[in-house]
Amino acid sequence: MPDQAPIIIIGTGLAGYNLGKEFRKIDRETPLVYITADDGRSYSKPMLSTGFTKEKSADDLAMADADTMAQQLKASVRTMTQVTAIDAVKQEIAIGNENIAYSKLVLAVGAKCIEASLQGNAVEDVYSINDLMEYARFRQAIEEKKKIFIIGAGLIGCEYANDLSNGGYDVESVEPLSTVLATLLPEAASHAVQSALETEKNVKFHFNTVAKAVNKRDDGYEITLADGQKKQADAVLSAIGVRANTALAETAGLTLNRGIVANRQLQTSDPNIYALGDCAEVDGQLLYYVMPLMTCARTLAKTLSGTPTPVAYGPMPVAVKVPVCPVQVSPAPRDVEGNWEIEQDGHSVKALFRDKSGQLRGFALTGERVSEKMALQKELPPILA
Numbered sequence: 001m002p003d004q005a006p007i008i009i010i011g012t013g014l015a016g017y018n019l020g021k022e023f024r025k026i027d028r029e030t031p032l033v034y035i036t037a038d039d040g041r042s043y044s045k046p047m048l049s050t051g052f053t054k055e056k057s058a059d060d061l062a063m064a065d066a067d068t069m070a071q072q073l074k075a076s077v078r079t080m081t082q083v084t085a086i087d088a089v090k091q092e093i094a095i096g097n098e099n100i101a102y103s104k105l106v107l108a109v110g111a112k113c114i115e116a117s118l119q120g121n122a123v124e125d126v127y128s129i130n131d132l133m134e135y136a137r138f139r140q141a142i143e144e145k146k147k148i149f150i151i152g153a154g155l156i157g158c159e160y161a162n163d164l165s166n167g168g169y170d171v172e173s174v175e176p177l178s179t180v181l182a183t184l185l186p187e188a189a190s191h192a193v194q195s196a197l198e199t200e201k202n203v204k205f206h207f208n209t210v211a212k213a214v215n216k217r218d219d220g221y222e223i224t225l226a227d228g229q230k231k232q233a234d235a236v237l238s239a240i241g242v243r244a245n246t247a248l249a250e251t252a253g254l255t256l257n258r259g260i261v262a263n264r265q266l267q268t269s270d271p272n273i274y275a276l277g278d279c280a281e282v283d284g285q286l287l288y289y290v291m292p293l294m295t296c297a298r299t300l301a302k303t304l305s306g307t308p309t310p311v312a313y314g315p316m317p318v319a320v321k322v323p324v325c326p327v328q329v330s331p332a333p334r335d336v337e338g339n340w341e342i343e344q345d346g347h348s349v350k351a352l353f354r355d356k357s358g359q360l361r362g363f364a365l366t367g368e369r370v371s372e373k374m375a376l377q378k379e380l381p382p383i384l385a
């Protein structure tokens with residue numbers, strides 16, 4: 001019976017929709033069913049942290065609604081629907097008491113924002129933005145407001161700091177480490193970005209401490225830091241990172257590690273269930289970026305249409321969208337010993353990470369040096385050969 005059942009894709013983010021697009025290039029007939037907890041609009045998530053800079057509202061960022069996507073992909077798209085469990089033996093998903101059979105199931109359920117550990121009477125009012133609907137709510141809440149406090153100065157925190165500042169907001173931010181983007185960049189590059197945000201965008205950072213409590217006041221919110229300082233803001237945004245969403249996979253008894261464990265064919269520990277995008281740990285690699293999920297979508301489309309195809313990743317540098325001091329980074333692998341070579345001129349940094357044999361294994365470029373990305377990328381070994 002499940003062989004006649006549709007392929008079900010859970011999630012309509014970049015992973016889910018790009019898989020459908022790639023699959024329909026090969027197979028126009030096999031029934032495809034999407035189920036998503038959100039409104040199913042197609043949008044590019046990286047654009048969320050550029051809304052003010054590009055002068056685009058949440059609605060402007062939506063490229064197509066769920067009905068349009070359903071037509072384009074010859075699929076059905078069921079929106080605002082939370083899948084609650086998976087029975088891998090019966091090959092069924094559950095939506096509350098309703099069960100739906102699948103022939104193959106794809107988990108494209110993304111990652112969840114890590115919640116800051118906070119006290120106070122306004123914890124529920126702290127925003128985190130992980131989809132277009134949350135972005136729309138945040139934009140509406142800060143209309144006519146002035147001051148935004150951001151918890152976290154990593155990739156997403158810095159992007160929002162620059163973007164909100166471009167939108168005319170006063171931005172203040174707290175970060176437990178000693179500089180911005182500290183887990184992604186060598187110190188010289190981090191300091192270049194930090195200095196540009198401070199001097200040119202007037203962002204005020206508090207390093208080496210965390211937000212401890214958020215309380216409501218008559219005129220906004222009071223944020224108490226662990227070092228005792230108290231800060232005021234009109235809205236608080238938490239951006240302290242994401243973690244693969246493994247909750248549904250757990251109900252199916254799938255093997256989990258930091259994400260849903262998948263092999264090079266994106267197949268999980270159950271042969272009929274695949275994982276793709278931010279939720280998937282593919283051959284040990286858990287990469288919360290667009291390029292890997294696009295590569296995976298292309299190969300998984302082939303696998304699902306009958307040609308089992310393993311994925312390979314080339315080098316995949318990431319742009320950090322801090323226009324005041326652009327960044328291109330290919331992080332140094334954690335398990336490789338080596339040294340950074342740094343050249344710096346003001347906010348422009350070229351940092352190369354070489355292993356003991358002299359092979360380039362990572363780089364960080366800021367300011368005017370980002371133009372060297374393509375040349376350096378060619379020197380890097382692939383992430384998954």
Ligand SMILES: Cc1cc2nc3c(=O)[nH]c(=O)nc-3n(C[C@H](O)[C@H](O)[C@H](O)COP(=O)(O)OP(=O)(O)OC[C@H]3O[C@@H](n4cnc5c(N)ncnc54)[C@H](O)[C@@H]3O)c2cc1C
Binds near residue numbers: 048318
């Ligand atoms: C502000 C921001 C900026 C970024 N900038 C960049 C960038 O510049 N470059 C880059 O490479 N990457 C960037 N990223 C990361 C990139 O956007 C993500 O890697 C990518 O969008 C993940 O797509 P996804 O489809 O895997 O997950 P998501 O977009 O999170 O989609 C998950 C889907 O699963 C659905 N879902 C989850 N659980 C259930 C359930 N139980 N039942 C039904 N549906 C469910 C959700 O409703 C959603 O539709 C950025 C991320 C953010 C937040």
